[in-house]
Amino acid sequence: MPDHSLNQEAKEPVRFNQHSDAATLVIDYYGYVDVSTATRPTAKLSSNVTKAPLPRIVSLFSGAGGLDLGFQQNDFEIVYAVDKDRWAVETHRKAFPETHCDQFDLTKIPLEELLNTIGRQLHPGERIGVIGGPPCQGFSRSNAQSKANDPRNRLPLLYLKIVQALKRSYSVEFIVFENVLGIQDKKHHRTFEGILHALQALGLHETVNDYDAYDFGVPQHRHRIIIAAFRSSKALKAFAPRLEVSACKTVREAISDLPDPTFCSRGKHILNSFHPNHWTMRPLSARFGDPQNFTNSGRSFRILEWDKPSPTVAYGHREIHVHPNGKRRLSIYEAMLLQGFPKNFRLFGPFSAQVEQVSNAVPPPLALSLAKAIERSLKESQRWTSK
Numbered sequence: 524m525p526d527h528s529l530n531q532e533a534k535e536p537v538r539f540n541q542h543s544d545a546a547t548l549v550i551d552y553y554g555y556v557d558v559s560t561a562t563r564p565t566a567k568l569s570s571n572v573t574k575a576p577l578p579r580i581v582s583l584f585s586g587a588g589g590l591d592l593g594f595q596q597n598d599f600e601i602v603y604a605v606d607k608d609r610w611a612v613e614t615h616r617k618a619f620p621e622t623h624c625d626q627f628d629l630t631k632i633p634l635e636e637l638l639n640t641i642g643r644q645l646h647p648g649e650r651i652g653v654i655g656g657p658p659c660q661g662f663s664r665s666n667a668q669s670k671a672n673d674p675r676n677r678l679p680l681l682y683l684k685i686v687q688a689l690k691r692s693y694s695v696e697f698i699v700f701e702n703v704l705g706i707q708d709k710k711h712h713r714t715f716e717g718i719l720h721a722l723q724a725l726g727l728h729e730t731v732n733d734y735d736a737y738d739f740g741v742p743q744h745r746h747r748i749i750i751a752a753f754r755s756s757k758a759l760k761a762f763a764p765r766l767e768v769s770a771c772k773t774v775r776e777a778i779s780d781l782p783d784p785t786f787c788s789r790g791k792h793i794l795n796s797f798h799p800n801h802w803t804m805r806p807l808s809a810r811f812g813d814p815q816n817f818t819n820s821g822r823s824f825r826i827l828e829w830d831k832p833s834p835t836v837a838y839g840h841r842e843i844h845v846h847p848n849g850k851r852r853l854s855i856y857e858a859m860l861l862q863g864f865p866k867n868f869r870l871f872g873p874f875s876a877q878v879e880q881v882s883n884a885v886p887p888p889l890a891l892s893l894a895k896a897i898e899r900s901l902k903e904s905q906r907w908t909s910k
């Protein structure tokens with residue numbers, strides 16, 4: 524078992540002498556040039572700054588790529604992605620053919636091997652951003668048994684350990700870390716404080732926010748904790764995500780114009796010709812048929828209301844929300860639209876794998892808002908440091 528403690532020294536590749544003092548450096552294409560070839564920057568606002576290219580992105584725990592998609596939509600290049608799930612990786616590879624996506628269990632792969640693989644996609648000293656949402660089941664409030672010592676709760680620190688190792692070879696301009704609200708609960712206090720301390724130890728300036736995807740254009744209430752942390756404190760100050768798409772506010776707006784889905788039972792189904800993800804479980808319970816047989820609370824048989832946003836798309840085993848017509852559960856495709864995925868996005872894998880991917884994803888419109896806010900923040904910090 525590799526040692527994933529944050530104190531472990533990375534052996535390879537260390538190809539760039541990491542500078543941490545922004546005041547002595549100016550930005551070039553991939554990172555920095557030394558102050559000996561540059562004018563010493565001052566903290567004065569400049570209006571004519573040449574546009575630096577956006578940092579390229581390393582995506583950890585990338586899943587189907589909901590978070591990555593928003594960044595890509597804002598012209599960040601997703602240069603590397605990694606997830607342990609075979610089907611999430613399959614989806615990612617199809618959706619992001621330019622990205623090198625590995626199927627690795629990050630708790631098992633030696634850190635040096637991971638760094639070498641990532642290093643093959645990056646230039647020495649390059650400016651990068653690291654994004655990702657380590658699994659959240661260990662912190663989830665819907666998991667009544669969630670415990671402080673759940674082994675999955677160590678994954679956020681593993682994420683930061685990877686950031687620490689990357690920092691030795693690249694200029695990590697920012698990180699985005701997504702998780703459920705439960706990560707801030709009292710029983711996870713030590714883990715959460717540990718994350719904040721680790722970020723500070725890495726020289727990053729962080730902000731922690733609870734965002735509801737609904738406020739970013741998604742027809743769903745989905746609260747998530749987003750930690751954004753920047754190398755530059757100026758960038759942090761400017762960070763203010765806002766709505767960037769025309770908002771879709773209700774279930775009706777998102778899914779009322781779809782044809783009927785295909786049903787599957789025992790994993791078998793006929794591929795839907797409208798969209799391959801427009802399939803759901805054959806409705807076997809006697810309750811199906813009349814919307815009156817369901818309530819809009821509880822977990823197993825929760826029905827959606829046409830003229831409201833959906834409750835959180837996060838389906839446990841056989842808990843997919845019931846379609847507003849009461850005749851069946853939602854299709855995967857309907858869930859994807861409630862998550863704000865584009866109409867042509869496709870998830871791969873068996874039904875249960877698709878349920879997991881759609882439930883896990885960061886809604887792409889929220890991710891886009893984060894990406895745009897980060898771009899504005901980086902520009903703002905560049906305006907301060909370039910003159």
Ligand SMILES: C[S@@+](CC[C@H](N)C(=O)[O-])C[C@H]1O[C@@H](n2cnc3c(N)ncnc32)[C@H](O)[C@@H]1O
Nearest residue numbers: 584586587588589590607608628629883884885
């Ligand atoms: C919350 S999901 C990420 C969702 C993704 N950010 C998106 O927007 O689509 C967490 C992901 O972590 C992956 N994961 C869990 N444990 C892992 C491990 N040990 N190594 C690599 N990936 C892991 C899961 O397979 C899952 O896809």
